[in-house]
Amino acid sequence: MVPGLKPLFDDVLRSPDENMALHKKTLALDALSKLAQQFSNRPDFHELIDVLLLTLSGQLTAVNTFAAFYRPGAVSAEPVYFGTGKFKKNAPPSLALNSEQRQFLQRSEEPLAVESLKPERCMMTLADELAAFGAKLIVPLVHKDELIGILGSGPRVSGKPFEETDIHLLTTLTHTVTPFISNSFHFVEIAQLNTWYLDILNSVKQGVFVFNHQYRLKKVNAPAMAILRDLRHDSVAVESLLHQPVQKVFPDDLFHDWSHRIRGGSSEIDNLRVENMAAGNGEQERIFKVYLGCIQREQDINTDLVVTVEDVTEQTQSERRLFELEKFSEKGEMAASISHELNNYLGMVLGGVELTTLALERGNMEKAAETLGKLKHNVISMERFTAGLTDYSKVTSGDENADLNGIVTETLSFLTLRKKFQKIKIRTDFDHTIPSLDMNTGHVSQLLLNLLNNAADAIEEANRQAGQITVSTSLEANRVILTVSDNGVGITPEVREKLFKTQFTTKAKGHGHGLVTCARLIRDNGGEIDLETEPGVGTAFTVTFPVGESILTPA
Amino acid sequence: MSDSQIRQELIDDGVVVLNPGRTLDNNNAHEMVEVISSTQEAGRNNIIIDMCDMEFISSAGVGSILGSVETSREAGGDIVLCNVSDAIMHVLVVLDLVDYLTIKTDRQQSAEFCGIPRG
Numbered sequence: 001m002v003p004g005l006k007p008l009f010d011d012v013l014r015s016p017d018e019n020m021a022l023h024k025k026t027l028a029l030d031a032l033s034k035l036a037q038q039f040s041n042r043p044d045f046h047e048l049i050d051v052l053l054l055t056l057s058g059q060l061t062a063v064n065t066f067a068a069f070y071r072p073g074a075v076s077a078e079p080v081y082f083g084t085g086k087f088k089k090n091a092p093p094s095l096a097l098n099s100e101q102r103q104f105l106q107r108s109e110e111p112l113a114v115e116s117l118k119p120e121r122c123m124m125t126l127a128d129e130l131a132a133f134g135a136k137l138i139v140p141l142v143h144k145d146e147l148i149g150i151l152g153s154g155p156r157v158s159g160k161p162f163e164e165t166d167i168h169l170l171t172t173l174t175h176t177v178t179p180f181i182s183n184s185f186h187f188v189e190i191a192q193l194n195t196w197y198l199d200i201l202n203s204v205k206q207g208v209f210v211f212n213h214q215y216r217l218k219k220v221n222a223p224a225m226a227i228l229r230d231l232r233h234d235s236v237a238v239e240s241l242l243h244q245p246v247q248k249v250f251p252d253d254l255f256h257d258w259s260h261r262i263r264g265g266s267s268e269i270d271n272l273r274v275e276n277m278a279a280g281n282g283e284q285e286r287i288f289k290v291y292l293g294c295i296q297r298e299q300d301i302n303t304d305l306v307v308t309v310e311d312v313t314e315q316t317q318s319e320r321r322l323f324e325l326e327k328f329s330e331k332g333e334m335a336a337s338i339s340h341e342l343n344n345y346l347g348m349v350l351g352g353v354e355l356t357t358l359a360l361e362r363g364n365m366e367k368a369a370e371t372l373g374k375l376k377h378n379v380i381s382m383e384r385f386t387a388g389l390t391d392y393s394k395v396t397s398g399d400e401n402a403d404l405n406g407i408v409t410e411t412l413s414f415l416t417l418r419k420k421f422q423k424i425k426i427r428t429d430f431d432h433t434i435p436s437l438d439m440n441t442g443h444v445s446q447l448l449l450n451l452l453n454n455a456a457d458a459i460e461e462a463n464r465q466a467g468q469i470t471v472s473t474s475l476e477a478n479r480v481i482l483t484v485s486d487n488g489v490g491i492t493p494e495v496r497e498k499l500f501k502t503q504f505t506t507k508a509k510g511h512g513h514g515l516v517t518c519a520r521l522i523r524d525n526g527g528e529i530d531l532e533t534e535p536g537v538g539t540a541f542t543v544t545f546p547v548g549e550s551i552l553t554p555a
Numbered sequence: 556m557s558d559s560q561i562r563q564e565l566i567d568d569g570v571v572v573l574n575p576g577r578t579l580d581n582n583n584a585h586e587m588v589e590v591i592s593s594t595q596e597a598g599r600n601n602i603i604i605d606m607c608d609m610e611f612i613s614s615a616g617v618g619s620i621l622g623s624v625e626t627s628r629e630a631g632g633d634i635v636l637c638n639v640s641d642a643i644m645h646v647l648v649v650l651d652l653v654d655y656l657t658i659k660t661d662r663q664q665s666a667e668f669c670g671i672p673r674g
Contacts, residue, residue, distance in 0.1 A: 051585055053618070054622070055584075057614075058613070058621065062621070084622035085621070086622075086625060086626065
């Protein structure tokens with residue numbers, strides 16, 4: 001009890017009848033046991049505090065009572081307030097305690113008369129405001145050395161001072177119920193947090209499914225249910241799916257092989273895995289980007305699997321159109337390049353024919369033989385060029401099981417005939433132990449063509465006299481790695497940020513589809529693309545293809 | 556939480572009779588406050604609490620009445636208890652509430668107190 005409080009209780013009215021005092025104690029104990037029982041049953045927190053305040057009011061025969069609860073560690077925060085009678089409507093403004101006031105109350109675990117608080121400098125304002133509010137008594141609720149709240153009482157209905165027995169009972173009551181209140185308040189806080197997290201979860205556009213370690217559905221958000229209902233054409237309820245196995249949530253007839261792929265994923269879900277998966281049938285087929293990740297909690301051996309689903313049908317169709325556009329554009333450039341090369345050869349052939357004709361007209365057989373020899377050499381070069389075209393068309397034909405080294409060789413043999421590559425020194429560094437990729441050869445070729453074209457453009461932009469491109473392959477930790485590096489102009493951080501975004505280009509004639517297409521091709525095949533660059537020095541693109549049963553097959 | 560249902564009866568415009576049943580304790584004290592509050596908010600500040608069936612009242616039950624009395628009185632009405640059994644009266648005596656609360660013998664007396672003429 002703080003100094004100054006004791007005298008206020010010295011003049012308590014002692015009950016003249018011991019039996020009366022006994023009856024009061026019996027009533028109080030009965031109230032206590034009922035309260036404890038109710039707190040244990042965790043009913044609605046508001047109702048619980050209301051009953052506590054009514055009990056307090058009845059015990060003290062106080063006109064009205066109030067309670068304020070503080071969130072753990074939240075200094076100066078507005079408390080959660082409850083009141084009865086006239087105290088019900090508004091809380092006194094002083095209840096948002098500062099740290100000094102909080103510490104003072106934490107030290108005083110017994111009832112405090114509001115009047116007795118005034119001499120304490122830090123409590124002076126609080127005391128004045130509480131007195132103006134009509135409060136006569138406050139009781140700090142301290143649990144585990146932390147102030148969790150305050151109970152307060154107005155005057156007694158009789159207008160008489162509080163009796164010592166009342167104060168004793170009040171102390172006992174608050175000590176008994178404080179741990180229960182603390183627990184209940186935490187339950188409320190947890191419930192509010194839970195609601196908050198659910199609101200966040202429901203506000204994202206992706207569908208989120210959480211499965212337990214036995215692949216049974218634990219949690220699902222509203223967009224996820226919308227996806228399910230849309231595909232199933234029914235109004236399936238959340239309740240009917242909770243605790244169901246993954247194959248019931250994603251039935252094979254609608255979600256082709258999803259349950260198998262999801263189950264396959266969780267054995268190695270310490271990292272985020274992303275896959276495109278199809279669902280629905282016929283014209284209603286949708287493409288989803290499916291992110292598989294895990295929630296591993298400390299001291300919990302069971303991992304939850306989080307399946308995040310995003311409908312990318314429109315995006316995929318748009319990217320496919322871009323891809324076709326890119327191929328079309330590439331074909332146009334290639335046709336121009338082929339035409340240019342063939343014209344060069346034809347020009348040389350025509351020149352050779354004219355020289356031979358002239359030599360024959362002059363009867364210079366020796367010169368004629370020499371120019372015919374050159375003519376033959378040019379025709380052989382032409383033949384080589386057209387043979388190269390045929391080989392290149394083979395690697396772009398779309399067969400599976402891509403031999404990465406072979407594709408690099410064929411692509412380079414074709415590209416080096418093109419003018420912009422002719423001044424560039426191209427070096428290869430192959431690892432001949434890499435397995436063949438279980439992916440479309442046309443895609444790999446397309447990817448390589450994009451990277452090499454970009455490298456040549458970067459070298460041209462840098463005005464390098466000794467341009468150099470290095471293409472290397474390697475096998476590292478179950479990953480096949482393709483690196484294309486150049487000593488071109490390099491990429492600034494600003495440009496790098498936008499590099500894989502559609503229709504971003506730094507080239508005067510570029511359309512910005514090249515690297516987007518590359519990234520999509522790689523992602524579609526379960527790979528990753530990264531780059532290291534230094535402006536003015538050069539760039540190295542690294543493409544990684546994970547080696548797994550579904551990705552790679554032995555060469 | 557509560558199985559009890561507080562019976563309400565409007566006996567005159569402005570006077571409402573409430574019968575909380577056999578007990579008024581932690582289980583229905585909250586509901587009692589809600590019923591009294593909504594009655595007062597509807598402008599009916601004369602409330603008769605008929606305790607004819609009541610066998611037990613707890614501290615919370617007492618508290619549910621105490622917090623509401625002042626509101627009714629400030630609005631020119633009152634909360635009147637009637638048909639109070641000996642056991643309940645004993646509690647009110649122990650708590651020194653007999654002088655504070657308005658206690659009448661029966662509904663008729665209570666109604667008269669609230670200004671409803673005998674008849």
